[in-house]
Amino acid sequence: MTIKKMAKLLPLLAMAMAAGAHAQDKLTLQLKWVTQAQFAGYYVAKDKGYYKDVGLDVTIKAGGPDINPSQVIAGGGADVVVDWMPSALATREKGVPLVNIAQVFQRSGMQLTCRNDSGIKSPADFKGKTLGVWFSGNEYPFLSWMDKLGLKTTGGADGVKVLKQGFNVDPLLQKQADCISTMTYNEYWQLIDAGMKPEQLTVFKYEDQGVATLEDGLYTLEKNLSDPKMSEKLARFVKASMKGWDDAVKNQADAVKIVLKNDASGAQTAKHQTRMMGEIAKLVGTGKTGQLDMKAYQRTVDTLMKGKSDPVITKMPSGATTDKIWLAAQK
Amino acid sequence: MIRRHVIAALSLLVLVALAAGLLGRVQGDQPHGTDAAGVWIVLAGWVVLLWFVLGRLAQLQGRVLSLLAPAVFGLAMLYLWEILVVGWDVPRVLLPAPRAVGEALSVRWNVLWPDFKQTAISVVAGYCAGCGAGFGVALLADRYRLIQRGLLPLAGLAGAVPIVGIAPIMVMWFGFDWESKAAVAAIVTFFPMLVNTLAGLSAVDAMHRDLMRTYGAGHAATLLKLRLPSALPFVFNALKINSTLALISAIVAEFFGSPIYGLGFRISAEVARMNVDVVWAAIALAALAGSLFYGLIALVERVMTFWHASYRA
Numbered sequence: 001m002t003i004k005k006m007a008k009l010l011p012l013l014a015m016a017m018a019a020g021a022h023a024q025d026k027l028t029l030q031l032k033w034v035t036q037a038q039f040a041g042y043y044v045a046k047d048k049g050y051y052k053d054v055g056l057d058v059t060i061k062a063g064g065p066d067i068n069p070s071q072v073i074a075g076g077g078a079d080v081v082v083d084w085m086p087s088a089l090a091t092r093e094k095g096v097p098l099v100n101i102a103q104v105f106q107r108s109g110m111q112l113t114c115r116n117d118s119g120i121k122s123p124a125d126f127k128g129k130t131l132g133v134w135f136s137g138n139e140y141p142f143l144s145w146m147d148k149l150g151l152k153t154t155g156g157a158d159g160v161k162v163l164k165q166g167f168n169v170d171p172l173l174q175k176q177a178d179c180i181s182t183m184t185y186n187e188y189w190q191l192i193d194a195g196m197k198p199e200q201l202t203v204f205k206y207e208d209q210g211v212a213t214l215e216d217g218l219y220t221l222e223k224n225l226s227d228p229k230m231s232e233k234l235a236r237f238v239k240a241s242m243k244g245w246d247d248a249v250k251n252q253a254d255a256v257k258i259v260l261k262n263d264a265s266g267a268q269t270a271k272h273q274t275r276m277m278g279e280i281a282k283l284v285g286t287g288k289t290g291q292l293d294m295k296a297y298q299r300t301v302d303t304l305m306k307g308k309s310d311p312v313i314t315k316m317p318s319g320a321t322t323d324k325i326w327l328a329a330q331k
Numbered sequence: 332m333i334r335r336h337v338i339a340a341l342s343l344l345v346l347v348a349l350a351a352g353l354l355g356r357v358q359g360d361q362p363h364g365t366d367a368a369g370v371w372i373v374l375a376g377w378v379v380l381l382w383f384v385l386g387r388l389a390q391l392q393g394r395v396l397s398l399l400a401p402a403v404f405g406l407a408m409l410y411l412w413e414i415l416v417v418g419w420d421v422p423r424v425l426l427p428a429p430r431a432v433g434e435a436l437s438v439r440w441n442v443l444w445p446d447f448k449q450t451a452i453s454v455v456a457g458y459c460a461g462c463g464a465g466f467g468v469a470l471l472a473d474r475y476r477l478i479q480r481g482l483l484p485l486a487g488l489a490g491a492v493p494i495v496g497i498a499p500i501m502v503m504w505f506g507f508d509w510e511s512k513a514a515v516a517a518i519v520t521f522f523p524m525l526v527n528t529l530a531g532l533s534a535v536d537a538m539h540r541d542l543m544r545t546y547g548a549g550h551a552a553t554l555l556k557l558r559l560p561s562a563l564p565f566v567f568n569a570l571k572i573n574s575t576l577a578l579i580s581a582i583v584a585e586f587f588g589s590p591i592y593g594l595g596f597r598i599s600a601e602v603a604r605m606n607v608d609v610v611w612a613a614i615a616l617a618a619l620a621g622s623l624f625y626g627l628i629a630l631v632e633r634v635m636t637f638w639h640a641s642y643r644a
Contacts, residue, residue: 066586068603074424094605095423136603153591163507164596166499166588176506 024057025233030078031063032216035263037276038185039082040255041104041284045244047258054236062264065167068137070098073221080224080234085214085300086144086312087137092320093313097222101325102238103292104245106285108212109184110141111205113191118178120202123149123209128157132165132172132180140312142181144303145211169194179204185279189272213300215283217292225322235328242289242329249281290329292321339387343403346384349377350410357418367418374414381407427608432615435608443597443609447616450581450594453509454624457516458577462570464517465524472525473532474550483529490522498584507588512595515584520573524566531565532558564639567632574624582617 031039042060045051051058061078063069069081070091080101088098114120118129126149133142143153152159163177169190171177182188184205191201206212218238224230248255256273285291304312353374385407388400409429415421416428423431436443468486472479498515505511535558543553585595594613601609633642 066599066603071603071605074605091605096605135600139600155590162591164589164591164600166502168499170503171507171588174503 024055026057027233027237028059028061028078030061030069030072030081032069032082033063035062035259036268037256037259037273037280040248040259040277041241041245043258043262044248044255045240050240050243054240056236066136070096080218080220082216083219085217086140086304088219089304089313089317089320090140092317098219099222099225100217100219100292100321101234102218102290103214104290105216105283107283108206108215109283111182111184111203112179113182113188114179114202115172116200116202120178126151126160129178130161130163132163132177134181135164140304141206141211141213144312145209148211148306185276189275211303213303214296231325234325238290238325239329245284245289249284252277252281291326297321342384346380354414357414424605424607427611431608432611436612439609443613443616446592446594446597449509449592453512453581454516454577457513457581458520458573461517461520462524462573465521466528469525469528472529486522486525489518492518494519494580494583498587502588507590512581512584516577516581519580520577523572524569527565527569528562531562535561563636567636570628571625574628575621578617578621
């Protein structure tokens with residue numbers, strides 16, 4: 001080969017080397033629901049370049065109705081998912097080895113909202129009433145609570161009639177249900193926006209009833225944790241994500257803008273997202289963002305196992321959590 | 332003749348014995364390497380033997396014996412499913428073995444049977460409402476040209492409505508219980524019935540119609556004595572199509588808001604809980620019910636339209 005020919009190859013070689021140097025590791029995150037402020041931390045981390053800074057190219061997949069993140073990761077559609085602990089533990093018991101690597105939400109946002117004109121003033125009044133709850137993995141805290149109250153979910157005068165509610169608040173507006181499940185940051189405000197006044201509603205927060213379970217956390221499969229390269233990627237991911245969360249909680253207006261920008265459906269409004277961001281900030285732990293409090297974990301496990309007739313999980317989970325990734329992310 | 336039967340019976344016996352042996356081998360300690368290759372080779376040979384046996388069985392005659400070939404074929408398919416799932420160690424959350432499905436069916440029968448009853452109510456109610464309405468409107472459209480020209484395009488719109496779009500709206504209108512699912516089934520079954528009935532009413536021989544005219548028969552008499560009986564094959568066509576459509580649409584409608592029982596609810600709730608064997612059990616139950624429903628209508632059709640050319644074969 002002549003010198004001239006080799007010189008022609010040089011730019012190609014340089015490009016290849018440059019590409020190699022800037023190669024980012026790919027990672028796919030599956031969210032639990034549609035793009036909204038509930039996942040602001042991840043969108044902030046992506047848009048403000050925190051993922052890029054740690055050398056990650058993260059694809060954020062939005063969730064939606066009947067998309068169960070545990071199923072997605074079981075089917076190989078994601079490397080890490082956002083899911084609620086009851087669903088993850090139940091799935092783990094079914095044979096899909098999910099492990100919690102970070103606990104983003106320290107408090108539960110789940111609540112049961114009832115119409116005052118249904119005559120419900122306390123959980124003792126639930127007997128014989130119609131209650132709505134979502135399924136697809138969100139029903140576990142509700143079923144635990146009903147079990148704790150000793151109420152059969154099959155209806156009848158001594159139990160409660162349960163409706164599988166869709167992802168809207170119509171059953172309460174149309175009086176098809178006496179109470180429906182709402183999140184403090186989402187559906188409750190949809191009720192207010194639809195014209196209901198706070199004085200017309202009675203809210204039972206799961207935190208106040210002592211049946212709260214841990215919600216949004218990051219989960220991955222066991223095989224990813226035994227692979228050192230993947231574990232290292234996950235540690236970088238957790239580091240950048242928690243940075244994104246800290247940023248989102250501190251700069252909520254920015255976070256709302258970023259979420260709206262990433263909303264491909266165009267269905268979200270600034271008013272709703274601003275409210276949501278404010279409520280979400282109350283749920284994300286202050287201080288050690290993302291660290292799983294083992295006492296809270298144990299409380300969740302106890303709540304899920306206490307079910308007399310239909311416990312969500314039947315055996316004490318082992319190996320369902322790890323602090324390896326979170327600790328590596330602190331470095 | 333006897334010799335043919337004996338060969339068929341003997342080869343069937345060999346088939347069953349070999350199948351049992353293979354399954355036992357695979358379920359014991361998982362064979363590895365050359366052992367595994369051996370199992371797959373024997374299974375391939377088994378399939379060839381199955382082909383031979385089915386060929387022999389298909390030649391058998393008689394009401395009971397002629398059912399043997401399809402029965403063996405069905406059982407062989409179930410067996411192949413079982414051995415492939417067990418042999419390849421397919422994860423249970425992806426595809427459970429038929430035995431797991433059967434177990435789920437019996438263990439959760441106390442839940443699946445009320446589910447089935449709930450869905451059945453909405454299917455039957457919706458089916459009757461939709462087919463009845465379709466038939467009635469077809470008679471009206473046949474009598475009054477105005478209705479035909481005005482209504483038919485609108486009915487076409489009704490037929491094109493996607494179930495997943497209409498189901499939440501019906502839930503809002505009629506509530507969470509079976510009424511909304513029946514409404515969805517009624518909407519879905521309306522158009523096929525309307526179109527088929529109209530086609531049947533107009534598919535009468537011109538000569539037959541002229542004959543009725545020469546007898547001085549009015550519209551009603553012509554309808555009852557000539558055109559409706561002639562339209563029956565078309566009507567039954569629609570009834571058969573609608574039987575499966577009604578079941579499918581009722582089950583899908585249950586995904587969008589239901590009380591916590593019903594086959595559609597069971598499928599959607601259990602798939603989210605990764606109880607895939609219960610999902611398959613519900614599917615099997617729905618498929619069985621749908622086939623029986625279809626078969627029942629086909630039987631009634633045979634009785635009522637025995638004169639049709641398709642039965643002369």
